[in-house]
Amino acid sequence: MKFIDEYQNSELAKKLAQRITGHSVRSIRLMEFCGGHTHAIMRYGIRQLLPETIEMKSGPGCPVCVTAIGDLDKAIALSHSPGVIITTFGDMMRVPGSYSSLQQARAEGANIRIVYSTMDALEIAKASPEKSVIFIGIGFETTAPTIAASIVKAEKERIGNFYVLSFLKLTPPVMKALLGLGEIKLDGIIGPGHVCVITGSHPYEFIPEKYGVAYVISGFEPLDILLSVDKLVQQIETGSPKVEIAYRRGVKPEGNRKALELMQQVFEIDGADWRGIGIVPQSGLKINKQYQHLDANNAFSGLLRSARNDKPAKEPKGCRCGDVVRGAATPLECKLFGKACTPEKPVGPCMVSSEGACSAYYQYGLP
Amino acid sequence: MEQAMNDTILLAHGSGGKLSHALVETKFLPLLANPLLDKLDDSAIFEANGRLSFTTDSYVVDPIFFPGGDIGKLAVCGTVNDLSMSGAKPLYLSLSVIIEEGLLIADLERIVQSIKAAADEAQVDIITGDTKVVNQGQADKLFINTSGIGIIPAGIDISGANAKAGDRVILSGTIGDHGIAIMSQREGLRFETLLESDCAPLNKLVAQMVEACPNTHCLRDPTRGGLATTLNEFAQQSNVGIVVEEDKIPVKEGVRAACELLGLDPIHVANEGKLVAIVEPDDANEVLAQMKQNCYGRDAAIIGEVTDDYPGRVIMKTRLGPSRIIDMLSGELLPRIC
Numbered sequence: 001m002k003f004i005d006e007y008q009n010s011e012l013a014k015k016l017a018q019r020i021t022g023h024s025v026r027s028i029r030l031m032e033f034c035g036g037h038t039h040a041i042m043r044y045g046i047r048q049l050l051p052e053t054i055e056m057k058s059g060p061g062c063p064v065c066v067t068a069i070g071d072l073d074k075a076i077a078l079s080h081s082p083g084v085i086i087t088t089f090g091d092m093m094r095v096p097g098s099y100s101s102l103q104q105a106r107a108e109g110a111n112i113r114i115v116y117s118t119m120d121a122l123e124i125a126k127a128s129p130e131k132s133v134i135f136i137g138i139g140f141e142t143t144a145p146t147i148a149a150s151i152v153k154a155e156k157e158r159i160g161n162f163y164v165l166s167f168l169k170l171t172p173p174v175m176k177a178l179l180g181l182g183e184i185k186l187d188g189i190i191g192p193g194h195v196c197v198i199t200g201s202h203p204y205e206f207i208p209e210k211y212g213v214a215y216v217i218s219g220f221e222p223l224d225i226l227l228s229v230d231k232l233v234q235q236i237e238t239g240s241p242k243v244e245i246a247y248r249r250g251v252k253p254e255g256n257r258k259a260l261e262l263m264q265q266v267f268e269i270d271g272a273d274w275r276g277i278g279i280v281p282q283s284g285l286k287i288n289k290q291y292q293h294l295d296a297n298n299a300f301s302g303l304l305r306s307a308r309n310d311k312p313a314k315e316p317k318g319c320r321c322g323d324v325v326r327g328a329a330t331p332l333e334c335k336l337f338g339k340a341c342t343p344e345k346p347v348g349p350c351m352v353s354s355e356g357a358c359s360a361y362y363q364y365g366l367p
Numbered sequence: 368m369e370q371a372m373n374d375t376i377l378l379a380h381g382s383g384g385k386l387s388h389a390l391v392e393t394k395f396l397p398l399l400a401n402p403l404l405d406k407l408d409d410s411a412i413f414e415a416n417g418r419l420s421f422t423t424d425s426y427v428v429d430p431i432f433f434p435g436g437d438i439g440k441l442a443v444c445g446t447v448n449d450l451s452m453s454g455a456k457p458l459y460l461s462l463s464v465i466i467e468e469g470l471l472i473a474d475l476e477r478i479v480q481s482i483k484a485a486a487d488e489a490q491v492d493i494i495t496g497d498t499k500v501v502n503q504g505q506a507d508k509l510f511i512n513t514s515g516i517g518i519i520p521a522g523i524d525i526s527g528a529n530a531k532a533g534d535r536v537i538l539s540g541t542i543g544d545h546g547i548a549i550m551s552q553r554e555g556l557r558f559e560t561l562l563e564s565d566c567a568p569l570n571k572l573v574a575q576m577v578e579a580c581p582n583t584h585c586l587r588d589p590t591r592g593g594l595a596t597t598l599n600e601f602a603q604q605s606n607v608g609i610v611v612e613e614d615k616i617p618v619k620e621g622v623r624a625a626c627e628l629l630g631l632d633p634i635h636v637a638n639e640g641k642l643v644a645i646v647e648p649d650d651a652n653e654v655l656a657q658m659k660q661n662c663y664g665r666d667a668a669i670i671g672e673v674t675d676d677y678p679g680r681v682i683m684k685t686r687l688g689p690s691r692i693i694d695m696l697s698g699e700l701l702p703r704i705c
Contacts (some may be wrong), residue, residue, distance in 0.1 A: 011688045043632075045689025222687050354630055365689040 008044075014079050016226040024233045027333045029055045029185060034192035035062030035355025036220050042221040042364035052227065057184065057327035058360075059131040060274065063139040064091045064353035065325050066133030069271035070313035071167045072097040074134045077307030078165065078300055079110035085128060086170065087121035088136040095349045098314045118143075118150035118164075125154070125162035130191035138172050139164040141198040144168045144285055148266040151291050165296035166287055169272050171195050172203040173283035179211045188214035188232035190225065193247040200255025201243050203313050207240035219247040235271040266291055274321025275349070320350035324357050332347055335352040338362060370409045376470045379628025381500025383662060394475060395462075398483040403459070403494040411494035413459065415518060424444060429479070431508050434548045441639060442511040443485035444568045451573040452642065453526040455517030457489060459572045462496040462513055467506040476511065489568035491515070514565035522581045529577035529584035530605035533649035534673040537644045539572065539658055540565070540593050540666040543622040546636035549624070550634070562621045568639030572661040575664035576644060580658040583643035588638070592696045595634040597643050598681045609681045611693070612670030635681075635696040645673060 007344070032038055038058045041047060047056060060066050076097050079086040085100065092101045093114065107110040109130070115121050118135055125133035137147045147164060154162040171192060179186070191204060196217045207215045214235035220229035228246040235241050245251045263285065274285025287295040297304065318336050324327035331337050331350065337358060341347040350356035381387045396404070402413045425446050431438040445461065450457040462482065486493055544565040567587065576581055585605070589597035594616070596658070602609045628632050640663055646654050649663045651669055658664030677681045681693040 010685050012689050043691065046687070046693050049687065234543050255541045360562035363694050 006220070007190050007223045007276055008221065011148070011222070013049065013226055014222055016089065016223065019245045020054070020226070020230050020233055021051040022050050023237055024053045025237060026187075027053045027055070028080040028187040028233070028236050029057060030188045030229065030232055031057045031059045032190040032225075033059040033171070034190070034195070035065065035353065035357065035360075036194070037190055037218065037225060038357050039355060039360045039364075040220050040222065040225060042360040045280045046225055046362075049226070054229065054233070058324065058330070058357040059189075059327055060277065060325040061195075062325070062350065062353050062357070063143070063169070064095060065090070065321060065356050066174075066276070067095070067138050067167050067275045067349065068275050068313070069315055070308070071273060073311065073313050074100070074302055074304050074307065075165060076105050078101060078107075078134055078302065079105045079112055081300070081303055082195050083131055084111065085133045086110065087115045087133060088112065088139065088189045088200035089116075089122055090114045091258065091355075092136060092138065094346060096316060096347065099261050099311055099319070100109060112344050113324060119153075122150050122154060122159065122162055124213045126157075129161055132161050132162045132163060132299075134165055134300075136186070137164045137168050137304070140169055140171050140192070140286070141195045141263070143255075144267065145198060145262050148262040151266050151287065152262070153292050154294055155291060163296040163299050164287060166267070167272070168267070168285035169248040169274065169281050170208070170269070170285065171199070174274060174277065174280050175204070175275060177280045177283070178326060179207065179213060181326075186213055186327075187231055188216070188234050188241070190232070190354050192252055193216055193217055193219045193241075194248070195223065196245070196251045196255070198256050198259045200331055201245055201251065201253045202255075205244050208243060212241055214241040216244045217245050217251050219250060227230070233282060235251070243340060274325075276325045316347045319348040323351045325348050331361040335356070374472060376466050376468055376472060376475065377498055378500055378502065380516050381466070381498065387498070388626065390391070391496075394472070394479055395496065395498070396470060399462070399486070399496075400494045401492040401494065403492060404496070411459070413494065415458065415516070417521070418455045418519040420450050420517045420519055421514070423450040423512065424449060425510060425512040427507065428549065429507060430549075430552050431474070433552050433564055434560075435544075436566040437478055437481050438509060438511055438640075439480075439482040440485045440638050442513045443489065443491070444566050444639060445483055446513040446515040446679040447485075447489045447491060447568040447570050448588045448639075450515045450517035450640075451570040452525070452588055453517070453519060454577050454583070454586065455519045455521035456574065457491045457515055457517040457570050459494045460491050460513050460515045460593050462493045463511065464498050465506050465510040465512075466494075466498065466500045467508050468500055468503050470508050485568060491568050491570075492605055495669050500528050500588040515547050520577065520581075523577055523583075523638050525577075525583055527585050527587060527601050527604035530576070530601050530607050530609070530645045530673045531584065531647075532607060532673055533589065534584055534645045535648055536598070536609060536611060536671040536673065537646065537651065537655055538594065538660070538668055538670045539615065539642045539644075540640075541587070541617045541622065541662045542638055543618045543626065543633035543636035545621050546593070547625045550629070551635075560621055560625060562619065562625070565638055565640035569640065569642055569663055572579075572658065572663045573584050573642070575657045575661055576654055580646055580650040580654045583644055583646050583654070584652065586642055588642045590639060591637050592636055593633070593635040593637055594643065595632070595693045596695045597680065599692065601643075601645060603679050605673075606678045608674040608677035608679070608686065609671060610674055610690075611681070612684045613686045615668055615670040615702060618667045634693060648672075
């Protein structure tokens, strides 16, 4: 797989870094929205290549990290219900909820299985017709189409024991919420490449138009990221913010029409609860009426309601994950970081997830 | 009775009665025969002179057959390698198997054959053993425990606590082959790869190395937790820093591609036929030359050096030039979702 080498070429990286240093005059603040970018930046030491004029902030683009603690509590409550098999992506297992975690629930006897794709969850449902198989649907526009596809498939094949608990979220509304909040002033955003493969670039046009913030969609290799920073600096220095794609091999302006249609077929847009941000209007995907019998929120509504009333959600004391996902604090500014909170004993989701900022800082931080 | 033997393992095979004897006599003894084992006493009796090295390990790999090996080969190589990493010449192994009722006898035969092949290659004898059968669900197909004894040649003092500033770090070959080969077979994660596990006995490679350089400071095989974990263990045990260069670490294209796809770092992925050595700078080239002559050290490379800076930490100069910390693996390796 030669292309990996080409996108990690150190000579080209140095040249790009020099070019950035050459035309970066103003002190600016950029946010990498996506946790995948945070990890690549830390893993390759990209900050060390950038001039001091550029400050980088991590954003909310980590699906596990922005899952509201109350939503996690719902999944844990469902897992204790008899006859239920919970299926989930692995990262969710270790995130502490208000009172427990899925990992803890499994140790206490709950039937919880880690899957690598929604279709695996569907297979489990087929193989265990006497159980109710619930998939914990987290993620952004990247995972939403495959979850939609599994719902359509379950309906078509009349698999009556498969349910999805959707915590799916949309990226443009949360960017709007963050920019509208104005808590931290941003000059540019590194756009999430994988998400934009699905959405295309059009939904982000409001960012330069309304907020005057530069927006460049980036791939995940080191050269992709440097190229995106270079383009952002050019836009900012010339005072001409716009939406640009620096990830042409993946992203088309119109996105992936088939995936978008599938999402439209299954979901309707609703408010969603983001950890650290709160309810953001129009930022969540709820299963629509046509498929509501597959919606775990409907099928288990009584159980979910009483669980919430018995044990209201509460955030872990001292944890600043909420600030970290907004870019309002770096992991190093959290008192728990590296002390009470480590990958072995995580307090908040940002230390657990393979896309969490705290996990990246802890794993790859400077000596 | 004969017919049952051709089919699957029954609980009765572990009863201690006739079926148990038949199982041992027909499936294990013919292949693994040697004078010490053939006596079939309660324990094996042998003489040994010198400093002994003793180790044990249990093998529970899933799946039990994987590209490049199986649980039997792994059980022999793993224990041979653990002995070798103290500089010892492995002599004898014990072999204890716990079988889940229902295992295909044909599978057991295949595994015993690969135990024999690996023991022959490593020139070790299996001199005592045990078989147990448990109910379905109480084990997963087959678990194996092997213990081993070896003799350490005079003048050898190898320990993870011996690394000193200035020492060179040598890696015997490509990393991550075993872990990726296993992951490619896992239920729910199946992907096609031509990669094979690197599972291999390293005792002859080590013998060549310590003969060329009796003053080898540290040796370890980076199994679970990968290269990152082994380097961190050295750094902590010796209270030194270790700086390695990403570009110098050999990684097969297929492993890199699979790791990119799964969001893993090859330095955290398991190996079963690799070693890391730490030697004095003046010895490094000679040790490297010796390693390259052995088929299990052909791709060996000097990947870094030991320093007084950053005690207890491992630093990697990335491909792009900047440096970052390499931490031990924490938790399970799980693919990314986004």
